[in-house]
Amino acid sequence: xxxxTPLYDKHLSLSAKMVEFAGFLMPLQYxxxxxxxxxxxxxxxxxxxxxxxxxxxxxxxxEEFLNYVTTNDVSKLISGAIQYSFxxxxxxxxxxxxxxxxxxxxxxxxxxxxxxxxxxxxxLSKAPGxxxxxxxxxxxALIAIQxxxxxxxxxxxxxAELAQLDYYHFRDLPxxxxxxxxxxxxxxxxxxxxxxxxxxxxxxxxxELIAVGLPYGIQPVGLGARDTLRLEMRMPLYGNELTExxxxxxxxxxxxxxxxxxxxxxxxxxxxxxxxxISLKLVGFVLRAKGIPxxxxxxxxxxxxxxxxxxxxxxxxxxxxxxxxxxDSAHAKAGSIIEIEIRRQRVPAEIIKGRFVTKK
Amino acid sequence: xxxxxxxxxxxxxxxxxxxxDSVVRVGITAYAQDQLGDIVYIELPAINAEVGKGDPFxxxxxxxxxxxxxxxxxxxxxxxxxxxxxxxxxxxxxxxDEGWIIEVKCDDLDxxxxxxxxxxxxxxxxx
Numbered sequence: 001x002x003x004x005t006p007l008y009d010k011h012l013s014l015s016a017k018m019v020e021f022a023g024f025l026m027p028l029q030y031x032x033x034x035x036x037x038x039x040x041x042x043x044x045x046x047x048x049x050x051x052x053x054x055x056x057x058x059x060x061x062x063e064e065f066l067n068y069v070t071t072n073d074v075s076k077l078i079s080g081a082i083q084y085s086f087x088x089x090x091x092x093x094x095x096x097x098x099x100x101x102x103x104x105x106x107x108x109x110x111x112x113x114x115x116x117x118x119x120x121x122x123x124l125s126k127a128p129g130x131x132x133x134x135x136x137x138x139x140x141a142l143i144a145i146q147x148x149x150x151x152x153x154x155x156x157x158x159x160a161e162l163a164q165l166d167y168y169h170f171r172d173l174p175x176x177x178x179x180x181x182x183x184x185x186x187x188x189x190x191x192x193x194x195x196x197x198x199x200x201x202x203x204x205x206x207x208e209l210i211a212v213g214l215p216y217g218i219q220p221v222g223l224g225a226r227d228t229l230r231l232e233m234r235m236p237l238y239g240n241e242l243t244e245x246x247x248x249x250x251x252x253x254x255x256x257x258x259x260x261x262x263x264x265x266x267x268x269x270x271x272x273x274x275x276x277x278i279s280l281k282l283v284g285f286v287l288r289a290k291g292i293p294x295x296x297x298x299x300x301x302x303x304x305x306x307x308x309x310x311x312x313x314x315x316x317x318x319x320x321x322x323x324x325x326x327x328d329s330a331h332a333k334a335g336s337i338i339e340i341e342i343r344r345q346r347v348p349a350e351i352i353k354g355r356f357v358t359k360k
Numbered sequence: 361x362x363x364x365x366x367x368x369x370x371x372x373x374x375x376x377x378x379x380x381d382s383v384v385r386v387g388i389t390a391y392a393q394d395q396l397g398d399i400v401y402i403e404l405p406a407i408n409a410e411v412g413k414g415d416p417f418x419x420x421x422x423x424x425x426x427x428x429x430x431x432x433x434x435x436x437x438x439x440x441x442x443x444x445x446x447x448x449x450x451x452x453x454x455x456x457d458e459g460w461i462i463e464v465k466c467d468d469l470d471x472x473x474x475x476x477x478x479x480x481x482x483x484x485x486x487x
Binding site for chain 2: 028029227291313314316321343
């Protein structure tokens with residue numbers, strides 16, 4: 001049985017098309033992916049992300065422990081700030097990509113829904129004495145507000161000044177008798193906030209956001225547009241770009257791997273990769289003709305398969321097929337022309353550097 | 361979701377309209393386009409291509425996924441709706457009119473196993 005989020009009834013009353021995702025019944029779309037995508041790019045959208053997992057790591061040795069199980073440097077994380085990082089296995093493969101918040105009670109980890117149980121078990125199995133690991137997912141709802149109008153809408157709904165809250169920082173605020181957590185983070189490439197609160201209060205915040213957001217053009221946004229929004233910004237998705245078989249280095253995310261911080265799980269393997277050079281590299285590409293790349297399609301060059309597509313879609317902003325995929329690193333140069341095998345046809349595409357859509 | 365009276369329907373959610381005693385027009389139903397979501401691309405078949413009953417003859421792609429469209433009849437494709445090449449969203453906006461996909465000259469016009477509008481409306485309710 002798939003779990004329902006505290007906003008399930010809201011989604012039904014908004015005529016959402018519901019799908020099962022990571023054990024939860026989640027809204028795929030309300031009015032349509034393209035319209036919802038546009039809402040976030042030009043106005044403001046709200047998302048129910050309650051399926052995401054939250055894990056608290058605390059105790060006197062929590063920092064030392066987290067620095068050993070993640071790739072980024074937790075000692076550099078200051079109070080009130082958030083760090084993007086990876087849990088890696090001994091082979092350097094990605095167990096999950098996570099956010100780490102340095103909170104008063106320890107470290108608050110936000111993890112992918114499909115990985116919550118796996119991450120929790122992994123952390124428990126590695127945790128020494130002096131470290132407590134708690135899965136808070138069941139008692140935590142998550143609502144994201146994303147888009148150029150996210151600031152005034154969130155400020156009004158929470159009755160708080162948030163303009164001074166920097167990107168990748170958070171603040172704990174009172175809201176209807178509860179302490180809630182608000183961070184300036186997101187997965188859309190737009191300005192925005194993510195709000196963690198109890199399941200009991202989530203429907204109230206949802207309603208208040210919609211009420212104050214109406215003059216700002218607020219609309220609910222489902223998982224379908226969440227995927228196109230992140231892909232246009234070249235943000236990786238666990239299960240597609242990031243897997244236990246690929247390393248953060250292959251995914252081009254080496255800035256989140258800090259070798260000189262001391263030992264961590266996967267460091268030896270990752271160091272070897274760094275020295276020897278990686279064989280596969282993640283690239284972004286734009287189709288030069290009609291067609292839509294999809295997960296699993298072959299990437300061809302000179303008549304030879306050089307890689308595979310990990311994510312692809314029709315970019316609502318560019319109106320072109322875009323995608324990400326791993327290719328032999330010898331063929332990963334920006335500007336190179338490759339072909340994507342779409343059913344029986346080979347459609348030319350160009351490898352590009354950076355995001356597909358640039359924001360001011 | 362509209363189920364247009366006077367058309368015949370397949371279990372795979374295609375509609376069939378008799379143009380004359382050997383040619384039919386084929387598209388996907390309002391229910392099918394709603395299930396697919398925003399259609400952003402269609403790979404149209406070639407004119408004069410042979411299609412077999414139950415075989416995929418085209419692929420429509422929404423933002424989310426690519427889906428085969430199956431031919432409800434056997435025959436030769438006489439016409440394709442080329443407007444869809446640049447405006448695939450017509451399938452969403454007007455599935456029974458401007459969003460038609462192909463016209464087929466049937467080898468043997470036997471539509472007896474297709475559903476009537478009334479039958480299809482019931483069928484969709486049960487899906």
